[in-house]
Amino acid sequence: MRNIGILGAMAQEIDEVKALLTEKTTVKIANREFVVGKIGNVRCVVAFSKWGKVAATITATLLIQEFAVTDLLFIGTAGALADGLKVGDIVISKRLVQHDLDARPIIPRFELPLLNRVYIDSDPDLTELAGRAVGNLIERGVEDMVGEEAVKDFNLAPKLYFGDIASGDQFINSDEKRNEILSLLPDVQCVEMEGAAVAQVCLEFGTPFTVIRTISDTADHNARIDFGKFIVEVANAYSRAIVGEIMRLV
Numbered sequence: 001m002r003n004i005g006i007l008g009a010m011a012q013e014i015d016e017v018k019a020l021l022t023e024k025t026t027v028k029i030a031n032r033e034f035v036v037g038k039i040g041n042v043r044c045v046v047a048f049s050k051w052g053k054v055a056a057t058i059t060a061t062l063l064i065q066e067f068a069v070t071d072l073l074f075i076g077t078a079g080a081l082a083d084g085l086k087v088g089d090i091v092i093s094k095r096l097v098q099h100d101l102d103a104r105p106i107i108p109r110f111e112l113p114l115l116n117r118v119y120i121d122s123d124p125d126l127t128e129l130a131g132r133a134v135g136n137l138i139e140r141g142v143e144d145m146v147g148e149e150a151v152k153d154f155n156l157a158p159k160l161y162f163g164d165i166a167s168g169d170q171f172i173n174s175d176e177k178r179n180e181i182l183s184l185l186p187d188v189q190c191v192e193m194e195g196a197a198v199a200q201v202c203l204e205f206g207t208p209f210t211v212i213r214t215i216s217d218t219a220d221h222n223a224r225i226d227f228g229k230f231i232v233e234v235a236n237a238y239s240r241a242i243v244g245e246i247m248r249l250v
Helices: 015-020 053-067 124-140 148-154 175-184 195-205 227-249
Strands: 003-008 022-029 032-039 042-048 071-080 090-098 160-167 188-192 209-217
Touching (some): 003 227, 015 227, 032 227, 053 195, 071 195, 090 195, 124 160, 124 227, 160 195, 188 209, 195 209
Parallel strands (some): 090 160, 160 188
Antiparallel strands (some): 022 032, 090 209
């Protein structure tokens, strides 16, 4: 039986996902709350990853070891790196990389110690499933996800992208840092703080995963939106709609 773990990068981004659960119970482990239940007919466990690579690694490991999840979805916001990405667009991972990992001269920059690789591939079936879900939602109209007021406030006209996502324990908010990452990892679409660490956990446990990120800013000094409002009115609503549609398609 499928048992899907769902991680949110921020607590506010998964409030509405938790609201989808029925027959739910809450389990507390290591200062984390795991909400167990069903979305439709699918068993799910929903948790806030906490911020950063180490915290997210702990949460992902607990999902796999304590709750025996068969698949893992990570959902949240990210800063755009690739040209053309706009606030409200959605990026689904093809590969994950840790942009702040540098153990030179022992091993090449970005290479995962002892794993002899730079990138971790998302599960193709889970990624395709997430893509179908997001595509369905965009086709129906973003107003159905967030309402007309939020569409106007944030000028939302979302597009779906598949590509590389970079993670690091840094908040990227300057042209200098954005350009540095792109010069070294030119295929990266967006940047965040947890996905690649969760990917490494899933790789080593053999757990299928994918990462779904909503663009909340452009990862440079020009990005100035009401982030708190965006999380509550857009990212949270996106999460509910995307997870709900994925469970409908499973």
